[in-house]
Amino acid sequence: MYNIRRRIFFITIILIAIGIVMIYSASGVFAYEHLLDSAYYLKKHLFYLFLGVSVFSFILQWDYHRLRKYSKPLVLISLLLLIMVLIPGIGQSMGGARRWFRLGMFSFQPSELAKFSFLVYAADFFVRKKNMLKNNFFSFLPLMCITFVMGGLILLQPDMGTAFLLGILLFSFMVIFGVGLKYILTLLFVTLPLLVVIIFQAPYRRKRILAFLDPWADPQGTGFQIVQSLLAFGSGGLLGKGLGQSRQKLLYLPAAHTDFIFSILGEELGLLGTLSVVILFGILFWEIFKIPFRITDEFGQWLSLGIVFILAIEVLVNMGVTVGILPTKGLPLPFISYGGSALIFNLVYVGLLLNIARERK
Numbered sequence: 228m229y230n231i232r233r234r235i236f237f238i239t240i241i242l243i244a245i246g247i248v249m250i251y252s253a254s255g256v257f258a259y260e261h262l263l264d265s266a267y268y269l270k271k272h273l274f275y276l277f278l279g280v281s282v283f284s285f286i287l288q289w290d291y292h293r294l295r296k297y298s299k300p301l302v303l304i305s306l307l308l309l310i311m312v313l314i315p316g317i318g319q320s321m322g323g324a325r326r327w328f329r330l331g332m333f334s335f336q337p338s339e340l341a342k343f344s345f346l347v348y349a350a351d352f353f354v355r356k357k358n359m360l361k362n363n364f365f366s367f368l369p370l371m372c373i374t375f376v377m378g379g380l381i382l383l384q385p386d387m388g389t390a391f392l393l394g395i396l397l398f399s400f401m402v403i404f405g406v407g408l409k410y411i412l413t414l415l416f417v418t419l420p421l422l423v424v425i426i427f428q429a430p431y432r433r434k435r436i437l438a439f440l441d442p443w444a445d446p447q448g449t450g451f452q453i454v455q456s457l458l459a460f461g462s463g464g465l466l467g468k469g470l471g472q473s474r475q476k477l478l479y480l481p482a483a484h485t486d487f488i489f490s491i492l493g494e495e496l497g498l499l500g501t502l503s504v505v506i507l508f509g510i511l512f513w514e515i516f517k518i519p520f521r522i523t524d525e526f527g528q529w530l531s532l533g534i535v536f537i538l539a540i541e542v543l544v545n546m547g548v549t550v551g552i553l554p555t556k557g558l559p560l561p562f563i564s565y566g567g568s569a570l571i572f573n574l575v576y577v578g579l580l581l582n583i584a585r586e587r588k
Contacts, residue, residue, distance in 0.1 A: 228521060231514050232584045238511045239562060239577050245492075245504065246563035247272065253476050253491040254484035254565060268484055268565055271333070275567035279574035286578030295526060298351040301344035302373060308337035309380035324557075326384045336568035338381050338389045342537060343572055345377060345393055349400055350529035357404075357525075367406070370397065371414075382425065387432070388556035392540050394418070399536050400529070439554040455480040456487055456549050459494035460501075467497030484565045486557060489549045504563070508542050518584050527583040534576045 247269070254268035312318035312325060319329040327334040352370050359366045374397045378390040401411060426432045434449040442450030442457070459475040462468065473494045476483045483491050493501045515535040519528040538561050545560040547553035559566045561573045 228518075228584050231517055231521075232581050234514045235511060235577065235580060235584075238507055238514070239574075242504075242507055242511075242562035243276065246488075246565075247276075248470070249488055249492050249495075249563060250484050250565045252471050252473065252495065253488050256477055257483065260478065271567065272565055272570070274333075275570050278567075279571040282571060283574040283578040286575055287582055289582070291530070291579055291582050292524075292526060294347050294530075295351045295354075298344075298348040301340075302348050302377075305337065305341040305344040306377065306380065309341060309377065312337050313380070313383055324384050324386065326386055334567065336566075338384070338386055339568040339572045341377050341381065342389065342392065343575065345373065345396070346530065346533040346537065348373065349396070350526055350533060353400065353404060353529050354525045367401065385429070386557055387425070388544065388558040391556070392537065392544075392558070395540055396533060396536055400533070403532065435555045439551070442551065452481055452487070452555060453548075453551050456490040457551055459487075459490040460550065463494040463497045463500075465498050467493070467495045467500055470495050485559055486545065486555075486564065487549055488564045489546055489560050492563075493549075505546070512539050512542075515580055518580060522583060524583070531580055531583050534580055538573070538576065 250272050251266065251269040255265040258267040259265040308328075312328060315325075317328070318325040319327040319334060321327065326338060327336055329335075349370060356366055374393055378393045381390040381393070398411070398414075401414075426436065438445065438449040438453055442453040444450060446454045455475055459473065459480060462474070468474075473483075473491050475494055476491050480487055480490060489501065489504070492504065496503075512535055515531060515538075518531040522528060522531075541558045541561050544553060544556050544558045545564070548555050548558075559569050562570070
């Protein structure tokens with residue numbers, strides 16, 4: 228387990244280092260144009276990194292089993308914050324979405340806490356009710372209700388990416404637990420029509436789907452972001468244009484330092500750079516996935532499984548969006564994209580993993 232912990236730790240450091248470099252490269256022009264400080268986002272990112280490392284150090288030494296008694300209070304606090312962020316004057320609106328609390332120059336995204344709270348509650352739920360769940364599908368109702376309520380509040384922000392992630396996490400846990408196929412299919416038949424309605428009842432979501440199907444049909448409108456992302460990858464070639472030499476970051480590609488930072492990485496570092504990052508994530512997930520099978524603590528097993536699912540889904544969705552094989556979602560690339568709340572909680576996840584992995588089989 229020592230080698231697993233060491234590899235997870237060093238790969239995380241490498242990914243964070245890549246993120247620091249790429250955030251400065253991708254955001255410098257935008258920050259100078261709007262804020263007259265090319266290092267504005269870099270400095271904020273480093274501050275959040277400092278906070279994340281501080282929390283990481285605490286989590287690394289803390290008895291993670293104590294999270295179980297805080298699982299329900301964490302869910303209640305998350306639900307309260309998700310309601311408060313929707314209130315004008317309390318929640319900060321940006322780009323048509325109300326997802327943040329702002330204090331001065333710093334902000335907090337409650338949906339990140341909601342993901343963490345849901346993970347802790349679900350892990351505790353499966354440990355507490357494992358005997359009951361095996362014989363009664365309706366015992367899953369508390370967990371499903373929390374998923375739908377939490378997901379619904381997140382959708383109101385709107386943030387479909389995070390709500391989608393919670394749903395996938397619930398289905399993944401149920402499949403791993405061994406829930407009968409007929410129950411899984413029933414749940415899918417109930418939720419899929421609801422998902423279609425949610426997608427198509429909002430005009431901007433319909434536009435995203437249409438842009439995903441054919442971004443070149445409206446390259447200056449709905450398909451603009453995807454087209455610019457594809458141009459970034461295409462112009463990067465094998466070796467890239469060189470660090471700092473991206474043209475798409477010159478106010479062409481929106482969200483270049485957040486959701487589409489992988490596109491800038493592809494343009495500047497080329498296919499070799501993007502493949503290197505993909506390989507690093509692949510090794511990271513492989514090492515994390517070993518943990519549940521090498522420990523005996525059930526709570527730790529569910530926590531580590533949930534963490535690998537959360538991180539893997541975010542990576543796959545983010546990369547899938549940037550290369551045009553998935554509709555646009557607001558999920559950052561873990562450890563690399565700019566985003567204070569996401570970075571802090573990603574470091575919390577790594578701290579939990581290293582803590583859980585201390586137990587030997």
